[in-house]
Amino acid sequence: MSKASDKDLGMDRPIARRDFLQGAAAGVATLGGLQGADAAEAEPQNTPGYYPPTRYGMRGSHPGAFEAAHEVRDGDFWSKATALEDGHETYDLVVVGGGISGLSSAYFYRAARPGAKILILENHDDFGGHAKRNEFHVNGRMELINGGTLDIDSPYPYSQAASGLLASLGIDPVKLGKECNDPSVFKDLRLGVFFDRETFGSDKLVHLDADERGKGSPQAWKAFVAQAPVSKAVKESILKIETGGSDYYPGLTSDQKKEKLWAISYRDYLLNVVKADPATMPFYQHHTDDWWGVGIDAVSALDCASLGYPGFKGLKLTPGGPALKRMGATPAGYSTTGGSDFFHFPDGNASIARALVRALVPGAIAGKDIHDLITARCDYAALDRPGNQMRIRLNSLVVRARNADKGVEIAYTRASGGGKVYRVRAKDCVLASWNMMIPYLVPELPPAQKTALHALVKCPLVYTSVALRNWEAFHKLKVRRVLSPGCYFANFGFPPTINIGSYKSSLAPDQPIMLRMVRAPAKPGLSEDDQNRAGRAELLSTPFETFERNIRDQLGRALSPAGFDPARDIEGIAVNRWAHGYAPEYNSLWDKDFDAEHGPNIAARQRFGRIAIANSDSGYAAYTDSAIDQAHRAVGELLG
Numbered sequence: 001m002s003k004a005s006d007k008d009l010g011m012d013r014p015i016a017r018r019d020f021l022q023g024a025a026a027g028v029a030t031l032g033g034l035q036g037a038d039a040a041e042a043e044p045q046n047t048p049g050y051y052p053p054t055r056y057g058m059r060g061s062h063p064g065a066f067e068a069a070h071e072v073r074d075g076d077f078w079s080k081a082t083a084l085e086d087g088h089e090t091y092d093l094v095v096v097g098g099g100i101s102g103l104s105s106a107y108f109y110r111a112a113r114p115g116a117k118i119l120i121l122e123n124h125d126d127f128g129g130h131a132k133r134n135e136f137h138v139n140g141r142m143e144l145i146n147g148g149t150l151d152i153d154s155p156y157p158y159s160q161a162a163s164g165l166l167a168s169l170g171i172d173p174v175k176l177g178k179e180c181n182d183p184s185v186f187k188d189l190r191l192g193v194f195f196d197r198e199t200f201g202s203d204k205l206v207h208l209d210a211d212e213r214g215k216g217s218p219q220a221w222k223a224f225v226a227q228a229p230v231s232k233a234v235k236e237s238i239l240k241i242e243t244g245g246s247d248y249y250p251g252l253t254s255d256q257k258k259e260k261l262w263a264i265s266y267r268d269y270l271l272n273v274v275k276a277d278p279a280t281m282p283f284y285q286h287h288t289d290d291w292w293g294v295g296i297d298a299v300s301a302l303d304c305a306s307l308g309y310p311g312f313k314g315l316k317l318t319p320g321g322p323a324l325k326r327m328g329a330t331p332a333g334y335s336t337t338g339g340s341d342f343f344h345f346p347d348g349n350a351s352i353a354r355a356l357v358r359a360l361v362p363g364a365i366a367g368k369d370i371h372d373l374i375t376a377r378c379d380y381a382a383l384d385r386p387g388n389q390m391r392i393r394l395n396s397l398v399v400r401a402r403n404a405d406k407g408v409e410i411a412y413t414r415a416s417g418g419g420k421v422y423r424v425r426a427k428d429c430v431l432a433s434w435n436m437m438i439p440y441l442v443p444e445l446p447p448a449q450k451t452a453l454h455a456l457v458k459c460p461l462v463y464t465s466v467a468l469r470n471w472e473a474f475h476k477l478k479v480r481r482v483l484s485p486g487c488y489f490a491n492f493g494f495p496p497t498i499n500i501g502s503y504k505s506s507l508a509p510d511q512p513i514m515l516r517m518v519r520a521p522a523k524p525g526l527s528e529d530d531q532n533r534a535g536r537a538e539l540l541s542t543p544f545e546t547f548e549r550n551i552r553d554q555l556g557r558a559l560s561p562a563g564f565d566p567a568r569d570i571e572g573i574a575v576n577r578w579a580h581g582y583a584p585e586y587n588s589l590w591d592k593d594f595d596a597e598h599g600p601n602i603a604a605r606q607r608f609g610r611i612a613i614a615n616s617d618s619g620y621a622a623y624t625d626s627a628i629d630q631a632h633r634a635v636g637e638l639l640g
Contacts, residue, residue: 099129146348199486
């Protein structure tokens with residue numbers, strides 16, 4: 001990006017951004033009307049004022065949440081740890097991981113055994129796992145945005161277990177969607193594309209009269225390419241892809257076309273089948289980052305066709321078909337049963353996690369229904385009170401789980417524990433943590449199961465939340481989402497406008513608002529798994545200042561024609577870094593011999609004594625219903 005000075009970008013402004021940089025507390029930010037960052041990252045959850053949703057700076061896989069896990073992985077942990085301390089705690093169930101799958105495991109277990117004593121151990125400073133809540137307070141307004149899992153959404157209808165859990169929590173996606181969505185606020189704002197000079201020769205924001213997914217008329221696309229700073233050949237290729245109706249596989253049936261599309265990447269389809277000019281690829285490379293966390297070189301053409309990406313109109317593909325059934329997996333758009341209901345809470349699926357905590361731990365979150373949940377404040381000190389039947393212990397990273405004495409012995413360390421290791425015992429244990437760590441937590445597992453667990457490589461990604469003092473620049477430019485194909489962040493834009501209970505989204509351009517910026521640190525040219533591994537290494541080695549500078553530089557350059565000033569208009573930043581993000585899914589480009597009934601997730605999730613495994617990885621699907629379904633299965637295995 002550019003070489004604008006730190007002062008021009010506002011890097012020297014003491015706003016809510018650097019409260020905990022790489023684990024070092026750097027003060028509490030209270031300027032610009034923004035307040036709430038805690039004073040010490042590693043304070044126990046019963047410290048007065050402990051409230052992690054308002055923490056800014058590096059979030060997601062934050063400092064203190066993963067370092068001990070890396071030591072366990074590398075074989076260094078036990079040589080540094082102090083003696084194992086027995087807390088003389090015994091439970092019916094210990095759940096490792098306080099995300100939606102872990103919370104659901106506790107919920108299902110308690111439903112089957114109402115008097116059960118349960119402990120959840122969570123390595124992060126907040127519950128919810130990837131369902132992270134970012135809560136900003138700007139000039140007297142509460143502004144919420146998801147720091148991880150976005151929506152109630154799935155390519156298939158929710159199962160009886162998953163839909164039943166939502167219903168028991170008072171969550172009706174269809175009803176909430178009708179009551180709470182307000183699309184009128186942004187009805188006049190459309191899509192923009194920011195061409196950066198490093199990639200395209202000049203900085204230019206070009207308006208596209210299309211929806212957020214790029215669905216626009218041929219006339220809109222012609223007007224767009226006329227303004228785009230690209231060559232004539234690239235303009236022609238973009239129009240061919242976006243508005244063309246050619247059948248590139250004449251004479252083949254729909255199923256035969258699908259088999260071809262599943263064997264090639266979207267990039268290869270555009271280059272070798274549509275015959276787009278190679279210089280067009282930088283424009284499309286990051287179009288798939290939001291959905292798959294990798295670029296178009298690592299996603300099959302059929303997957304992209306199934307979700308409505310351009311270039312397939314003339315193929316006239318039909319849903320379903322025996323070819324897909326034979327291959328053993330089905331892209332979302334070709335499900336013969338249809339997708340799930342959809343709803344987006346203001347803080348994403350963090351509201352599901354909060355609803356579970358409210359149901360599990362009486363007194364932790366006040367209120368009576370899903371409407372008052374959104375603005376309710378969680379009392380974190382209530383989560384781990386002695387004597388409670390249900391306890392949630394944060395900042396506690398499990399380092400070992402093993403079958404012992406007709407039950408399970410679990411060892412964990414605290415972020416502020418000075419190397420101490422604590423031991424608890426349970427009749428049953430659910431590992432609702434990342435599959436890749438489980439072989440290190442349970443070294444006694446069979447080698448074949450360890451191999452299967454390691455094969456489930458999660459996708460890294462970054463959801464950055466930026467609090468803006470207002471959105472007047474977006475209003476002037478008539479855009480609510482901007483694609484930035486050559487920049488550090490592939491896109492940025494506003495979440496849906498949701499008014500629920502006493503929470504009201506920003507309704508006017510002069511009011512504060514939250515902005516989401518997405519980055520997938522993929523490495524084009526490698527296999528999907530290798531791209532994910534390389535991206536993970538990049539995320540964990542990138543300091544917060546790098547993210548902040550790119551945020552300020554990118555927004556400043558894209559929006560400055562409308563008067564946006566990053567030094568003045570940015571009030572707070574939370575970088576939700578997920579080194580282990582989306583659960584793995586079937587990829588036909590590399591999973592050539594995939595068998596849905598004998599996939600690596602099936603072998604990986606086998607119960608081991610009194611230890612069961614639950615997480616979205618086990619379902620081979622990066623959706624919330626998968627996390628819930630796998631919790632239901634794991635608890636069922638333990639209880640028979």
